[in-house]
Amino acid sequence: MPELPEVQAHAERLTxxxxxxxxxxxxxxxxxxxxxxxxxxxxxxGRPLVEVGRxxxxxxxxFGPTTFVxxxxxxxxxxxxxxxxxxxxxxxxxxxxxxxxxxxxxxAGTERRAGVWCVPGDAEEAGPPLAKLGPEADRLTAxxxxxxxxxFPMRLHGFLRDQHAVAGxxxxxxxxxxxxxxxxxxxxxxxxxxxxASAVVEAIRGAVDxxxxxxxxxxDMSSSADRPGGVHHRVxxxxxxxxxxxxxxxxxxxxxxxxxxxxTGGKVLADNTTSKFLK
Ligand SMILES: [Zn+2]
Numbered sequence: 119m120p121e122l123p124e125v126q127a128h129a130e131r132l133t134x135x136x137x138x139x140x141x142x143x144x145x146x147x148x149x150x151x152x153x154x155x156x157x158x159x160x161x162x163x164g165r166p167l168v169e170v171g172r173x174x175x176x177x178x179x180x181f182g183p184t185t186f187v188x189x190x191x192x193x194x195x196x197x198x199x200x201x202x203x204x205x206x207x208x209x210x211x212x213x214x215x216x217x218x219x220x221x222x223x224x225x226a227g228t229e230r231r232a233g234v235w236c237v238p239g240d241a242e243e244a245g246p247p248l249a250k251l252g253p254e255a256d257r258l259t260a261x262x263x264x265x266x267x268x269x270f271p272m273r274l275h276g277f278l279r280d281q282h283a284v285a286g287x288x289x290x291x292x293x294x295x296x297x298x299x300x301x302x303x304x305x306x307x308x309x310x311x312x313x314x315a316s317a318v319v320e321a322i323r324g325a326v327d328x329x330x331x332x333x334x335x336x337x338d339m340s341s342s343a344d345r346p347g348g349v350h351h352r353v354x355x356x357x358x359x360x361x362x363x364x365x366x367x368x369x370x371x372x373x374x375x376x377x378x379x380x381x382t383g384g385k386v387l388a389d390n391t392t393s394k395f396l397k
Contacts (some may be wrong), residue, residue: 119175119190119191119192119289119290120175120194120339121287121290121329122172122174122175122254122256122326122329123326123328123330123332123333124333124340124345125172125175125176125177125190126330126333127330127333127334127336127339128170128177128333128338129170129171129172129177131337131338132170132179132196132221133167133170135198136167136170136215136221137166137167137168137170138166138167139166139167139215139216139217139219140166140167140215141162141163141164141166141167141213141215141216142163142164142214142215142216143160143163143214144159144160144162144211144214144234145211145212145214146210146211146234147209147211147212148211148230150210150230150233151210151223151232151233151234152235152236153234153235153247154234154235154237156236157183157184157236157237157238158236159236161183161184161236162181162183162186162236164216165181165182165183166181167180167181173241173254173285174281174285174286175189175190175281175285175286175288176188176189176248177189177190177196178240178241179213180240180241183238183239184237184238184239185236185237185238185239185240185241186235186236187236187237187247187248188234189232189233189235190232191225191229191232192227192229192231193229193232194210194223194225194226194232195223195224195225196222197221197224197338198219198220198221198222199212199219199222202220202222206222208224208225208226208227209222209223210223210224210225210230210233210234211223211234250281250282251281251282251285252266252280252281252282252283252284252285253284253285254284254285255278255284255285255287255322255326256286256322256323258284258319258322259319260312260315260319261312263315263318263319264310264312266283266284266307267307267308267310267315268307268308270282270283270307271306271307271308271309272306272307272308273303273304273305273306273307274296274301274302274303274304274305274306274307274310274318275293275296275303275304275374278292279292284322286326289350289372290342290345290347290350290351291322291325291329293347293349293350293375293376294321294325294347294348294349294350295318295325296321296376296381297321297348297349297357297376297377298317298321298324298325299314299317299318299321300317300380300381301314301317301318301381302376302381302382302387303367303374303376303387304374304387325347328346329345329346332346348377349364349375349377350375352364353366353375357377357380359377359380360377360379360380362379362380363378364376364377365386367388367389369389374387
């Protein structure tokens with residue numbers, strides 16, 4: 119799933135390409151693509167795109183009175199639609215601009231979870247889907263993060279992925295942040311000391327900055343295998359910091375990757391939550 123750096127760099131690319139161009143029409147291709155009824159998309163027709171911003175993992179296409187909030191979910195993309203074919207593969211919705219260009223929202227697979235929400239104004243005060251997002255992950259101070267830790271006591275890896283706790287990170291960056299901070303992905307946030315909060319703040323900024331630097335060199339959004347990192351999807355490879363072998367705890371839809379020497383005092387993690395239920 120595209121996370122903060124990928125979405126941010128993509129927002130910048132789209133702003134550069136489309137800012138100032140008036141919207142002609144919004145065309146839903148599937149009936150699940152548009153998640154809202156009010157305001158209607160036509161409230162933005164004829165309005166130039168002010169910019170494409172970002173909040174958490176959402177793209178915000180700002181047209182003044184109305185903002186189109188787009189979530190790409192797992193396999194979604196918002197790409198320049200050169201062909202504009204009537205039935206594009208994976209097509210969810212299309213934004214047609216007055217200069218004849220178009221942006222196409224596609225989603226791979228059949229989950230149909232990517233979508234578009236129209237919200238009034240510049241979306242800062244918006245209701246769903248932005249209202250319950252936590253603060254931007256890379257903007258927090260250590261004291262603010264410590265506060266969030268107390269409010270959301272859970273495993274650190276789960277906390278980093280929880281968009282209500284902090285917004286913008288996903289499975290990949292949660293792995294990378296835990297590794298950079300030299301903390302166990304299973305550490306309980308409710309028990310973490312201020313030094314740990316400082317380490318996590320630094321780790322988030324480092325991982326986000328590296329991701330952004332890489333992503334900004336690209337003409338389009340990277341695929342997950344190309345993104346920079348030390349542990350994510352590198353099980354069996356040597357840790358770039360200490361040389362120990364990267365290990366994983368596997369779940370049905372994702373894995374937690376970590377280095378035992380750097381993060382758990384050499385201990386190999388088992389998934390206690392799952393094994394308890396399996397007994
Ligand atoms: Zn290591």
